Amino acid sequence: MTHRPPSRVLLVAVGLPLAITAVGIALLFAWLSELPDPIAVHWGFDGPNGFAPPSTYLMFYSLLGIGFVVLFGAFAISGRRVGPNWVQKALASTSLGVAVVMLLIFVGTSAVQRGLDDAVDAPDIGWLVIGGIAAGLLAGLAGWFIQPKTVNSASELAAALPLRLAPEERAVWLAKTRTPAGALAVIIFAIVLVIGATVFVTVQSDGAAWFLLFAPLVLVALALLTTSWRVRVDENGLIVRSVLGWPVYRLPAGEIEKAGVTEVYPGADFGGWGLRWAPNRRFGIITRGGSALEVVRKDGRTLVVTVDDAATGAALLAAYAAAPRPQ
Amino acid sequence: MLIRVDPSSEAPIFEQLAASVRAEVARGALVPGDRLPAARDLADSLDVNIHTVLHAYQALRDEGLVDLRRGRGAVITDQAVAGVELHGSVRELVAEARRLGVGAPAVIALINEEFRS
Numbered sequence: 001m002t003h004r005p006p007s008r009v010l011l012v013a014v015g016l017p018l019a020i021t022a023v024g025i026a027l028l029f030a031w032l033s034e035l036p037d038p039i040a041v042h043w044g045f046d047g048p049n050g051f052a053p054p055s056t057y058l059m060f061y062s063l064l065g066i067g068f069v070v071l072f073g074a075f076a077i078s079g080r081r082v083g084p085n086w087v088q089k090a091l092a093s094t095s096l097g098v099a100v101v102m103l104l105i106f107v108g109t110s111a112v113q114r115g116l117d118d119a120v121d122a123p124d125i126g127w128l129v130i131g132g133i134a135a136g137l138l139a140g141l142a143g144w145f146i147q148p149k150t151v152n153s154a155s156e157l158a159a160a161l162p163l164r165l166a167p168e169e170r171a172v173w174l175a176k177t178r179t180p181a182g183a184l185a186v187i188i189f190a191i192v193l194v195i196g197a198t199v200f201v202t203v204q205s206d207g208a209a210w211f212l213l214f215a216p217l218v219l220v221a222l223a224l225l226t227t228s229w230r231v232r233v234d235e236n237g238l239i240v241r242s243v244l245g246w247p248v249y250r251l252p253a254g255e256i257e258k259a260g261v262t263e264v265y266p267g268a269d270f271g272g273w274g275l276r277w278a279p280n281r282r283f284g285i286i287t288r289g290g291s292a293l294e295v296v297r298k299d300g301r302t303l304v305v306t307v308d309d310a311a312t313g314a315a316l317l318a319a320y321a322a323a324p325r326p327q
Numbered sequence: 328m329l330i331r332v333d334p335s336s337e338a339p340i341f342e343q344l345a346a347s348v349r350a351e352v353a354r355g356a357l358v359p360g361d362r363l364p365a366a367r368d369l370a371d372s373l374d375v376n377i378h379t380v381l382h383a384y385q386a387l388r389d390e391g392l393v394d395l396r397r398g399r400g401a402v403i404t405d406q407a408v409a410g411v412e413l414h415g416s417v418r419e420l421v422a423e424a425r426r427l428g429v430g431a432p433a434v435i436a437l438i439n440e441e442f443r444s
Contacts, residue, residue: 169333172372174364234372309356312329 005077009084012143013076013092014069017099021065024103028058028110035110040119042204048122050204054110061106068098078267083151086279087271089144097140104132152280157294157302159258160314162322172234173316176243177307179227179287183273187227191219226274229285231293231307233316235323238295240285240305247275249285255297256321259314262294264306293317328357332373340375344383345390352392352407359408363393363401 005013035054042050052060072095076088084092108128113119165171179187195216202209228243237253266286270276276284284292284304293310295303295317307313330347332340351357363369366384370377384401387393392410393401424434 165331166333166335168335169331170373171329171331172369173329175328232372309328312356316329 005088006084006148008147009088009092010077012146013088013095014073016143017069017073017095018066020096020099020103021062021069024065024107025058025062027107028054028061031110031114032058034114036113036116036119038119039110039113040122041109042201043122043125047124048119051119052204057106057110061102065099065102068102069095072098075267075271078265083149084147085152085268086150088268089147089150091267091271092147093140093143096143097136100139101132101136104135105129108132155262157258157260157262157296160260160311160318162319163312163315165319170235171316171319172232173313175231175307175309175313177229177231177285177287177305179273183288184227187223187273191216191223194219222274226285227287229287229305229307231305231313233313233320235320237320238293238303238313238317240303249303251295251297251303253317253320253323255299256317257296257298259293259295259317259321261310261314262292262304263290264292264304265289266306270304328361328363330369330373332375341379341382341386344369344373344375344380345386348383348387349392352403353411353414357403357407359403359405361403362399363403365400 032054037053038051039054039057040048040050041052041057042048072091076084076091076095105128108131109122109125112125112128113122116122163171198209198212198215201212225242225244225247230241230243232239232241235253237256238249238251238259240249242248264270264284264286266273266276266289270278270282270284270286273286273288276286278284280302281300282302282304284306286292286304286306288306290306291308291310292304292306293313295314297303328348328351330344330351332343332347334340336343338346348357348363363384364372366377366380369375370380384393384395387401388395390410391404392407394404395401420434424430
């Protein structure tokens with residue numbers, strides 16, 4: 001059953017941010033001839049220290065603005081359950097807030113340079129950045145309340161029937177879960193974007209910001225560590241281990257309340273792919289959409305792992321969770 | 328993949344391991360190209376002798392269900408799935424043979440004859 005996302009969610013996640021970005025693009029375009037070439041695009045404590053052609057600035061803003069709407073908007077409206085859940089509302093609000101921040105900063109930094117002959121004379125913009133961020137936060141908050149009331153979409157897990165094991169019988173369930181090629185392509189693209197951005201900033205700052213290059217390195221490491229996993233159920237419980245050996249997530253059989261199968265929509269339920277945290281103490285190892293093994297612990301926490309043949313894994317886990325514990 | 332062994336059962340453990348793999352191939356949980364766990368890992372998980380696991384893998388290799396390659400381990404072959412597709416025909420044949428009162432040896436002889444022609 002697929003429901004169209006509520007219109008107010010669409011408005012906050014996509015409609016308003018796109019309109020705001022369009023206004024910004026229009027203003028920058030209209031001012032192109034009045035701006036010094038190059039204009040100041042980066043400020044230090046002593047004033048402007050980074051410059052670029054105004055058309056480049058405009059293009060950068062357009063790409064970033066639309067890019068963020070696509071990113072946050074797509075995740076926010078990707079759900080199919082009734083009413084927006086907490087994650088979707090947060091993503092939509094973020095989309096709106098980011099659009100406002102970027103409008104004020106890009107348009108503001110350009111506005112103060114209109115009519116200038118030399119961008120070096122551009123005034124200080126610290127107050128503009130602070131104001132922009134504050135306005136963005138307020139816009140995000142407004143976006144939250146514009147949207148319909150939060151619907152808790154995590155439905156009660158249907159516990160799997162325990163696999164029937166003979167008294168002496170031992171069983172092991174092994175599975176792999178891999179991020180599909182499409183999602184991997186998005187991740188790689190995002191990392192390439194970050195590499196491009198950090199190189200740009202490093203060059204702009206004449207090498208002063210070289211330490212930023214650690215950021216893409218961290219992203220690459222995270223991608224390698226978290227995109228492919230081995231899942232195993234045996235008498236000890238559940239183990240989910242990255243193919244690189246770490247991280248490892250262990251769930252002892254004695255701590256399991258129930259296990260079952262659920263349908264996962266990464267964007268709507270967890271806000272994306274990878275190691276994700278969601279409301280109601282849910283933690284997910286999410287490599288794809290579709291069926292997943294869900295385990296509820298006795299302390300109320302929930303672990304979700306997207307994996308094929310989850311039904312068999314859940315049944316075996318249920319059998320071991322119900323087995324009497326050796327003292 | 329689900330692998331089950333029951334030490335108290337009459338069937339030898341290696342046969343039970345092989346039967347588990349055959350069952351997983353039959354229901355599509357294992358497909359050509361999938362790799363079975365390393366013999367040592369499976370032996371540790373199920374608390375059985377590593378040679379028992381190797382025996383099971385060799386039996387599966389002899390059947391044509393897996394390829395044993397150095398460094399890669401036991402990999403499900405394409406023929407494994409073909410065997411599954413044949414399963415339906417085999418079931419029909421055996422049911423028909425039973426109806427007609429023809430025993431297994433006679434049926435096998437007929438099959439061999441057919442292969443020879």
